[in-house]
Amino acid sequence: MKRLTHIAALLLVLVLAGCATNRASHAPDADLHKLKTFYVARLPADENGVEKLIAKRLNVLGYQSASGDAQTPPSPVDAVVTYQDRWMWDITMYMIKLDIQVHDGATGAILANGEVVRPSLQRKSPEGMVEETLGVIFK
Amino acid sequence: MRLRSACAAVAVILVAAGMTGCATGAKSEAMVAEKVAVSHQSSSNVTVAVSGGQSTSGMGASQISDDDFAHALSDSISKSGLFKEVVSNGGRYKLNAFIGKVDQPVFGFNMTVKMEVSYTLVDTQSGKTVWSKNIASEHTAKAGEAFAGIKRLRLANEGAAKANIEQAITEISAVGV
Numbered sequence: 040m041k042r043l044t045h046i047a048a049l050l051l052v053l054v055l056a057g058c059a060t061n062r063a064s065h066a067p068d069a070d071l072h073k074l075k076t077f078y079v080a081r082l083p084a085d086e087n088g089v090e091k092l093i094a095k096r097l098n099v100l101g102y103q104s105a106s107g108d109a110q111t112p113p114s115p116v117d118a119v120v121t122y123q124d125r126w127m128w129d130i131t132m133y134m135i136k137l138d139i140q141v142h143d144g145a146t147g148a149i150l151a152n153g154e155v156v157r158p159s160l161q162r163k164s165p166e167g168m169v170e171e172t173l174g175v176i177f178k
Numbered sequence: 179m180r181l182r183s184a185c186a187a188v189a190v191i192l193v194a195a196g197m198t199g200c201a202t203g204a205k206s207e208a209m210v211a212e213k214v215a216v217s218h219q220s221s222s223n224v225t226v227a228v229s230g231g232q233s234t235s236g237m238g239a240s241q242i243s244d245d246d247f248a249h250a251l252s253d254s255i256s257k258s259g260l261f262k263e264v265v266s267n268g269g270r271y272k273l274n275a276f277i278g279k280v281d282q283p284v285f286g287f288n289m290t291v292k293m294e295v296s297y298t299l300v301d302t303q304s305g306k307t308v309w310s311k312n313i314a315s316e317h318t319a320k321a322g323e324a325f326a327g328i329k330r331l332r333l334a335n336e337g338a339a340k341a342n343i344e345q346a347i348t349e350i351s352a353v354g355v
Binding site: 138 | 227229230232237238274276277278279281283284294296298310311312
């Protein structure tokens with residue numbers, strides 16, 4: 040039974056470890072370098088202020104960015120950003136997955152998206168998840 | 179000691195249940211729109227191009243690949259008669275589909291996948307975009323549909339993709355190219 044316990048513990052560690060992945064894709068002919076102004080729409084279910092983190096990071100990257108509860112920007116922008124954050128509990132809550140989409144401000148078409156998945160043992164802060172996801176999108 | 183043994187046994191069972199089988203990608207045949215009433219049938223042919231999808235790794239979550247979505251979209255167009263023919267290259271029209279969002283749950287009993295695809299239909303003779311739209315769809319695979327979570331996620335992927343394709347065909351037919 041002791042051996043069984045060790046095997047189970049090892050398997051659990053493997054499951055919790057998983058693999059961290061990130062990826063991004065761009066629509067054909069999408070040119071993100073033309074974008075200057077952004078609006079980040081808060082996901083209605085988000086109570087962690089991820090929209091503010093995204094807007095802040097975009098500002099750091101040199102773009103003009105604002106965020107808000109409204110799903111449409113109060114004034115015209117080059118791009119609207121949407122996102123979905125997924126959280127898990129393992130000792131503490133952590134963000135396991137973040138998806139971000141960049142939409143054309145005029146048509147709403149998705150120009151690009153990025154996704155980062157980080158299991159428990161490779162977890163990052165929400166700020167780190169946002170930085171990594173925007174990093175792969177605007178690479 | 180008895181409690182410890184029981185805990186160990188439960189842990190093994192949970193791990194075994196969690197690791198049973200590998201994730202499989204959405205199947206193209208399950209994403210095909212079967213019966214879509216089109217208001218206009220084009221006498222031209224079309225080429226389909228899909229991007230933004232991703233392949234499935236055995237240890238990861240079920241995904242929708244470009245190839246499988248393209249096959250499903252092509253088969254759906256053929257079945258509906260939306261265009262005269264789907265050709266691999268050089269069609270009069272080119273339908274681009276960019277899979278921009280596939281929002282999947284990490285776990286759960288009822289699994290809902292929300293999907294957004296940006297479509298553009300281009301007249302290759304004039305080079306003009308004759309239609310473009312961002313289409314959102316979703317599908318929930320309920321707990322009773324499959325025991326394994328990886329299968330429920332695949333079913334949710336397939337349902338969301340199928341609904342998306344159905345809506346795209348309906349809207350393209352209204353353009354009347």
